[in-house]
Amino acid sequence: MKYVYSLLLILLCLSARSQTKKIIEQVPITLSTKSIDSLAKIAPRIRSILSTVDFYHITYLSDGLKVKGYLAVPRQAGTYPGIIYNRGGNKEFGKITDESFILRGLGDLSSKGYVIIASQYRGNDGGEGKEEFGGKDVNDILNLIPALAEVPKADTSRIGMFGWSRGGMMTYLALTRTSKIKAAVVGSGITDLVKLMESRPDFDEVYKDLIPGYTDIHSPVLKERSAVYVAEKISKATPILMLQGTADWRVPTDQVLDLVHKFHQIKQPFRFILYEGGQHSLIEHRADYLQQTINWFDTYLRDRKTWPNLENHGG
Template sequence: MFKLLIILFLHVIAIQAFSQSNGKIVEKVALKNFGELIQYIKVTESRDSVKLLKSRFKYFDKVQVFGITYWSDSLRVKGFLLRPKTPGKYPAIIYNRGGSLEHGSLTHPMASIGLGELARLAHRGYVIAASQYRGNGGGEGQEEYGGNDINDVLNLIPLLESQPNVEISRLGMFGWSRGGMTTFLTIKRTKRIKAIALGAPSSNLTRTILDRPLLDEWWSEFIPNYNVNKAEVLKRRSVIYWVNELPKNIPILLLQGEDDKSLLPDFTLDLSKEFTKHKIPYRLIKFEAGSHSLKAYHEEVFNELFKWFDKYLK
């Protein structure tokens, strides 16, 4: 009996020690310029892609950029940490990327928001943390598109808290497309976020799949239990069905292109109506003829982001 109690005690201690490691950085590699980034991620890009990436990286050498590996559950997950070069205490923003697998990766040339844009936000005076999500970018595990990979975002909070230049009481969140879904699922589980900005957020997967039936095969590959009960799985990932469960003290900025072919503008309009109904504070900005990435409006988008986060985090 005594031996059994000792084993149980050691098991509890092991669990506690492991849980405390969530968010702990395993590896941190400084990336000083665009060339080092390409070498770090070990990708082969076409010349056109490299040229495109370079045009989006003019702020890259103005801030400190680190490729990181950190613990999330029992997995080593990949991500990035960006911070101003000037010493001091800064508010922080967690960025939730869009897409799945390598499509929409933070280093993908077609990502709506990539490391170049995040460097611009960091240069404004923010520490930025962003996950590639488990199973992506060389990380362990398999992403679940709104399943246990939400822990990969939540575990960025203690990671940021451990950084000496972060004022963790001023923590925001920014997401694009799938990153909108990720953000909504995250704020159901934490009260640490003070303000949110979202571009073309994924808010109704049950309707999205009707417009893009190829997603059915894609999601069936990596969403747990998807083929068992598709309707339930998609509703759990669709904020439009549970807006009433969102906190009512987090201001939300919605940025939406009116010519979005990936996620219909109606989705965001419907979401804004639910926000009004349930007294969720928000501001919706629509961009005429704007695409899903709002590429043609990046200057306007960043001006709005700066105003929003400066107001609520600084």
């Protein structure tokens, strides 16, 4: 009888553990030879990246919702710092694809020795719920922190965050609610939703569709989502690298400069790089901004004594 009780207790414990797990599905990404050949014309390093990094689709739990995302893990044995990547756009526009996840600098970054995890945000790519453009969907980012703890090769004592455009906005908001991020990089990040709509009136429809409580440009929910208004709440424990181009019409440079000025006032640790003629994607300066990003994370996340060297592995 004692054996039966013990067995039941073990099963209950295992059941409880399974219910608290964040990552509930992890499926390897496989690209066809034709796709790889095609991508190799754009990014010659693709074959080397694919030989040193494993890429996955994931489904994870956030506030009880099944949310879709991506994961990249170096193949070589060892433990690696984790980086949470925050995508731009909204809904299906700007969502992560297999190709963009591998090529948007994330493959390069992971091949340098980082575990990278990313969210599509709730309601997108077949996930449950509906995103709120900086509302409850910020939890989808924060819940990637315990999700990383379930990746055997991830060192959760060293986590960085990388966001682009709307993902930059999400990064700033996440940093108002956690001090666990050791370093962050923001590219062409939205900092002021009020100013954004002044320069891009088309965002009125986006706000109406996605932001609960939004009525017009004077709605307080816009300032609640704007880093320039909540800068004092951002963790001082997180140094931030800000990347911006002077020719960016999607996120005009003036609103980013407002946050730079604010960060200087409140003594937030940061570095700002302004690229002359750089567009929203900074495609003209890709090699430099990617190296700056790698250097930033290496400086704050890399343990040079114990970190495996991936440069001598793979094709």
